[in-house]
Amino acid sequence: MSDIAIKDIIKPENLVYEKTDLMTDKTLSYCPGCGHGTAHRLMMEVVGDLGQENETVGVAPVGCSVLAYEFMNVDMQEAAHGRAPAVATAIKRLWPNKLVFTYQGDGDLAAIGTAETIHACNRGEQIVIVFINNGIYGMTGGQMAPTTLPQMKTSTSPYGRDVATMGNPLKITELVAQLPGTYYVTRHSVHTPAAARKAKRAIKKAFQNQLDGKPGLSFIEIVSNCNSGWKMEPVQSNIWMEENMFPYYKLGDIKVDGKLL
Amino acid sequence: MGELRLMKGNEALAEAAIRAGTDGYFGYPITPQSEVIEYLMAEKPHERTGMVVLQAESEVASINMLYGGGGTGKKVMTSSSSPGISLMQEGLSYMAGAEIPCIVANIVRGGPGLGDIQPAQSDYFQSVKGGGHGDYRLPVLAPASVQEMSDFVPVAYDLAFKYRTPVLIVSDGLIGQMMEKVELFDQMPRLTDKEINEKYPWGTNGKPAGQERRVLTSLDLDPHKLEKHNFKLQDKYRTIEANEVQYELIDCDDADYIIVAYGSSARISQKAIQLAREEGIKVGILRPITLWPFPKKAIDELVIKGVKGFLSVEMSAGQMVEDVKLTVRERTKVEHFGRYGGVIHSPEEVLEALKSKIIGG
Amino acid sequence: MTEEIIIAGFGGQGVLSMGKILAYSGIMQDQEVSWFPAYGPEMRGGTANVTVIVSDDRISSPTLTAYDTAIILNQQSMDKFEETVKPGGVLIYDPNGISKHPTRKDISIYKIEGAKIAAEMGNTKIFNMVVLGGYLSVKPIVKLDNVILGLKKSLHERYHKLIPLNEDAITMGMKNVVKI
Numbered sequence: 001m002s003d004i005a006i007k008d009i010i011k012p013e014n015l016v017y018e019k020t021d022l023m024t025d026k027t028l029s030y031c032p033g034c035g036h037g038t039a040h041r042l043m044m045e046v047v048g049d050l051g052q053e054n055e056t057v058g059v060a061p062v063g064c065s066v067l068a069y070e071f072m073n074v075d076m077q078e079a080a081h082g083r084a085p086a087v088a089t090a091i092k093r094l095w096p097n098k099l100v101f102t103y104q105g106d107g108d109l110a111a112i113g114t115a116e117t118i119h120a121c122n123r124g125e126q127i128v129i130v131f132i133n134n135g136i137y138g139m140t141g142g143q144m145a146p147t148t149l150p151q152m153k154t155s156t157s158p159y160g161r162d163v164a165t166m167g168n169p170l171k172i173t174e175l176v177a178q179l180p181g182t183y184y185v186t187r188h189s190v191h192t193p194a195a196a197r198k199a200k201r202a203i204k205k206a207f208q209n210q211l212d213g214k215p216g217l218s219f220i221e222i223v224s225n226c227n228s229g230w231k232m233e234p235v236q237s238n239i240w241m242e243e244n245m246f247p248y249y250k251l252g253d254i255k256v257d258g259k260l261l
Numbered sequence: 262m263g264e265l266r267l268m269k270g271n272e273a274l275a276e277a278a279i280r281a282g283t284d285g286y287f288g289y290p291i292t293p294q295s296e297v298i299e300y301l302m303a304e305k306p307h308e309r310t311g312m313v314v315l316q317a318e319s320e321v322a323s324i325n326m327l328y329g330g331g332g333t334g335k336k337v338m339t340s341s342s343s344p345g346i347s348l349m350q351e352g353l354s355y356m357a358g359a360e361i362p363c364i365v366a367n368i369v370r371g372g373p374g375l376g377d378i379q380p381a382q383s384d385y386f387q388s389v390k391g392g393g394h395g396d397y398r399l400p401v402l403a404p405a406s407v408q409e410m411s412d413f414v415p416v417a418y419d420l421a422f423k424y425r426t427p428v429l430i431v432s433d434g435l436i437g438q439m440m441e442k443v444e445l446f447d448q449m450p451r452l453t454d455k456e457i458n459e460k461y462p463w464g465t466n467g468k469p470a471g472q473e474r475r476v477l478t479s480l481d482l483d484p485h486k487l488e489k490h491n492f493k494l495q496d497k498y499r500t501i502e503a504n505e506v507q508y509e510l511i512d513c514d515d516a517d518y519i520i521v522a523y524g525s526s527a528r529i530s531q532k533a534i535q536l537a538r539e540e541g542i543k544v545g546i547l548r549p550i551t552l553w554p555f556p557k558k559a560i561d562e563l564v565i566k567g568v569k570g571f572l573s574v575e576m577s578a579g580q581m582v583e584d585v586k587l588t589v590r591e592r593t594k595v596e597h598f599g600r601y602g603g604v605i606h607s608p609e610e611v612l613e614a615l616k617s618k619i620i621g622g
Numbered sequence: 623m624t625e626e627i628i629i630a631g632f633g634g635q636g637v638l639s640m641g642k643i644l645a646y647s648g649i650m651q652d653q654e655v656s657w658f659p660a661y662g663p664e665m666r667g668g669t670a671n672v673t674v675i676v677s678d679d680r681i682s683s684p685t686l687t688a689y690d691t692a693i694i695l696n697q698q699s700m701d702k703f704e705e706t707v708k709p710g711g712v713l714i715y716d717p718n719g720i721s722k723h724p725t726r727k728d729i730s731i732y733k734i735e736g737a738k739i740a741a742e743m744g745n746t747k748i749f750n751m752v753v754l755g756g757y758l759s760v761k762p763i764v765k766l767d768n769v770i771l772g773l774k775k776s777l778h779e780r781y782h783k784l785i786p787l788n789e790d791a792i793t794m795g796m797k798n799v800v801k802i
Contacts, residue, residue: 055467057333060478069476075465077332078478079325080355086322087329091466093313094285094335095454098467116325119318267646267655267776293661378661439684440642440657442649531682607687 022048022073029067031138033234035224036064038190039103039132040071042200046207047074047099056099057091059084061113063105064138072103082113085120088127099210101128106147107137110172117172124181124216128206131173131219134226135245142229146170149244154229169248173221177254183216184209185255189223189246191238202253216258223249263444270410270436271296273443274340274366277414279306282451284335285313287326289345292378293434294368297340310451320345324352327363327427331356332477334457334464336418340366342434343384344375346392353427354393357494358479360463362421364414366430368437371603379603380434380525385580388431389553396491398498400505401429401552403523407441415449420505422461424497431552433576435525435605507550508559512538516545518619519563520611521585522574523549526599530574532608537615544615552581560588570594570619574611577601594619623678625763626686630671630703631695636750639776640693641672643754646772647764648676656684669698676763693757695736697721714757714799724802731802732760739794748791755795766792 022044030036047056053074060068062081069076079087084102092100109117109131120127136154137143143156147169151160161169177185184206188199199222206218223245227237253261268276275297278286286306288298298316306312317323323339330337341349346367356363369384371377388401400420402413410432417428457464468474481487509527512534513519522530527548537544547563549556560571570593573582579597586595598614600606627644631637638659645655659672673689675681692703694715700722707713709728717723718737734756740749758764764772769792773785 053468054470057465057467059329066480069478073474075468075474076476076478077329077465078359078476078480079328080351083321083325083328083352086317086325087332089315089322090285090287090326090328090330090337091333093315094330094337095333095466115318116322119322265649267642267649267657434661435658435684438659438661440645440655441681441684442645442655525684528681529683529685532686533683535682605685607685608683609687 020045020048022053024071024073026070028071030064031228033225033227033237034064035134035190035222036132038196039130039199039222039224040068042190042196042203043101043103043130044072044074046200046204049204050099050207050211052099052207052211055097056101057095059088059091059100059102061102061104061108062139063108065103065105065132066139068103082108082111083116084108085113085116085125085127085129089120089123089125092125092127096126099207101130101207103130104132105138106131106133106135106145110146110170114172118176118179121176121217121219122179122181124183126210126213126217128210128218129220130203131221132224133221133249134224134229135169136226136229138226138229146172147249149248171249173219173249174254176219177260181216182219182255183214183258184218186219186253187221187223187249187251189241189251191225191241214257221249223251263446265442265444267440268407268443269296269438269440270404270407270432271368271438272300273407273411274414274430275300275304276445277411278338279304279310279312280446280448281415281418282310282336282449283312283338284451285315285326285330285337286339287315287317287323287330287337288339289317289320289323289341291342291345293370293380293437294340294342294366296437297366310448312451320348321352324349324356324365327365328352328356328359328361331361331363332359332464333466334461336451338364338366338414340368342368342370342378343372343381346384346387350387350393353399354391354395354397355479356427357393357397357399358395359477360425361427361477362418362425363427364417364421364430365427366432369431369433371601377603378434380576380605381601381603382433382524382526382576382599383578383580383601384431385552385575385577388429389555389584397494398501398553399427399429400424400501400554401431403431403550403552404436405524405527405548407436407439407443410436411443411445415446424501425463426497431524433525502554505551506554506556506558508556509548509550510559511546511548513545513547513563516543517569518542518544518615519568519571520544520546520574520615521549521560521571521581522546523552523581525605526574526576529606529608530611533611533615536608536612542615542620549581555584555588557588560585564589564592568593570596572615572619573597574606574614575599576605623763624681625676625691625761626689627674627676627691627693628671628686628689628703628706629674629693629695630669630699633668633670635670635695636747637670637695638672640750640754641674642776643769643772644674644676644764646775647769650768650771650775651764653678654681656681658684669696671699671703691757691761693753695753700724712760714753714760716753730760732756732799733802734795734799736795739798740791743791743794745787748788751788751791752795752798755792756799757795758792759796759799
């Protein structure tokens with residue numbers, strides 16, 4: 001087997017799926033079944049499709065995707081926990097012709113970095129924020145997130161999230177949509193091929209907004225699963241997500257071309 | 262001769278930022294340094310040089326804007342005062358780790374906590390010992406005049422880019438708020454994007470065609486690799502200690518006693534040594550210009566020369582005195598004098614302390 | 623030559639700007655200058671003061687406890703600063719609003735009716751320039767020409783038309799300062 005190269009197995013005429021060069025060859029550190037890898041890939045495909053690989057700067061967060069810079073094959077900065085929108089603000093202000101994005105999880109964007117998120121949105125920074133919401137802190141072992149659903153069990157809400165004492169799940173995407181500084185706000189998932197194709201179109205629209213100099217920030221939430229943190233099989237986690245997350249975090253556009261829907 | 266103006270220290274710092282070719286200033290107002298961002302906003306540097314000025318939502322955001330901007334190879338700067346600088350320690354630690362250059366000016370006020378808005382020098386430890394988490398040091402410049410508030414901006418940028426490190430300018434409310442004559446240096450051009458890419462190939466501003474992408478991070482989950490990264494940082498700090506010490510000796514040639522004082526305290530002590538010499542007491546001043554690296558060798562030479570005692574004069578409860586003691590190693594007397602909490606010591610008090618703690622003590 | 627001055631009064635009397643003009647005048651004749659205001663809580667209650675130093679040499683401490691000259695414009699400042707004048711030094715004050723006049727015998731004391739003269743000249747805003755004139759008559763540390771240059775530097779261009787009025791005020795102050 002060892003002397004048979006991949007190209008001998010996958011002949012061009014049989015090729016149905018090819019990894020973009022804008023993903024590195026590094027093995028993803030995400031759990032099998034997790035949506036992060038798909039989201040990474042969609043974003044990098046869009047950067048490639050738009051011909052922006054030499055013009056893009058990404059900002060990675062703290063959380064499961066802390067190592068996003070290992071996988072996204074563009075210039076990247078690793079930000080402190082929650083600070084990516086501030087980091088990206090300066091990059092874009094100082095390099096207005098570059099394509100600048102942040103990639104952040106729910107703890108990063110909607111808890112510790114809420115101020116940076118709200119104010120980057122409010123200033124209308126011409127950046128793209130991709131927000132992965134899986135309702136839990138995956139990296140640190142399954143603690144409660146600001147987006148954890150009511151009664152959902154995590155290691156810091158072992159008897160379920162009691163909203164009376166632990167607060168309600170934060171719909172930060174609806175919140176930032178209210179700000180005049182956001183231009184495009186939308187919520188998607190990547191758990192089926194159809195959903196991933198829709199999410200990719202949204203990511204492309206967001207990046208295109210930035211390239212076109214549209215006034216304001218484009219914000220994409222991706223509701224995703226965390227089968228490890230939720231302690232489920234991958235498929236089971238996707239079903240649970242559809243049944244429990246989607247009713248609370250409704251998929252679809254919230255604001256398009258600066259107008260609330 | 263450059264343009265002469267009467268300016269506040271804070272204004273001189275702001276004007277120097279423009280003239281030094283700063284690409285971006287990101288800051289949050291706090292007394293007693295709000296004149297910096299006020300001056301910059303009024304001056305419209307975007308029209309003068311293309312410089313970006315942005316009022317951030319917090320000092321936490323400001324320092325992370327420096328991380329982002331500095332990480333692309335641009336010249337970036339912020340300023341604040343003590344409580345705001347405490348908020349920036351996280352970002353400074355990350356920048357030290359990721360080796361990102363920037364300037365942070367601290368116009369120190371009384372503490373701890375909210376403290377007050379009067380001048381103090383009680384942020385010495387925070388400035389010279391690292392400040393945030395992890396093993397790192399930052400070069401610290403301590404201006405003692407409005408002139409130096411201007412002059413030290415380009416000096417700080419040189420250090421910041423030479424060593425890829427944040428550089429602190431540590432001043433206080435006295436120098437920030439007072440006006441003096443300042444000779445402004447001529448406008449330096451901002452670097453073009455092309456020049457930035459040639460000079461700073463590590464800048465993450467879009468990967469050059471046909472080359473590897475650049476990544477700036479302070480993370481390495483492999484302890485052995487992180488230790489190796491720390492070795493590199495420590496080597497850099499040793500190089501800075503060997504090459505970048507700056508200090509001033511005032512009337513030390515015949516001095517029996519030495520006051521060690523920086524910034525405002527050095528100015529006040531200059532008056533004190535005039536008063537002392539009128540009484541026949543031979544005292545000089547060693548003024549550290551870089552607080553880190555600390556002028557250890559200069560102190561050592563004064564010990565060897567036979568100086569009978571050192572008085573560390575600082576508007577703090579006694580912070581720099583620890584570094585003086587570490588250098589003197591009990592070969593001669595070392596004491597501290599200073600008022601703090603926003604109280605400025607008078608030249609007479611300094612002289613009195615010299616007499617009671619060093620000469621008579 | 624080194625002249626160490628405290629100027630003290632109410633906020634709104636032009637204490638800080640008088641100091642600034644004096645400092646700028648020093649720069650115009652190649653001297654070293656410093657100007658350090660009391661700021662923050664020290665200003666509560668409406669008092670304002672500024673330490674101005676003009677010198678041929680490098681200036682040491684910008685804050686002091688003893689002064690060559692005190693220019694005093696209200697009673698609180700008189701209470702606080704009369705005793706800070708160095709023996710042999712100068713105290714200049716506007717008697718308007720002063721209930722307890724200075725009593726020291728080891729200093730030279732001068733009176734300048736700044737508020738009254740400014741009112742007579744029809745513009746109370748030039749009060750501080752009248753007082754400055756009084757001071758410069760007693761201690762001509764800067765030349766009038768350089769004061770005018772200093773005014774030009776410290777005033778925004780849209781106020782330059784007021785410079786002749788300010789010059790008149792300084793001249794009136796110079797003529798009307800009275801030794802006690």
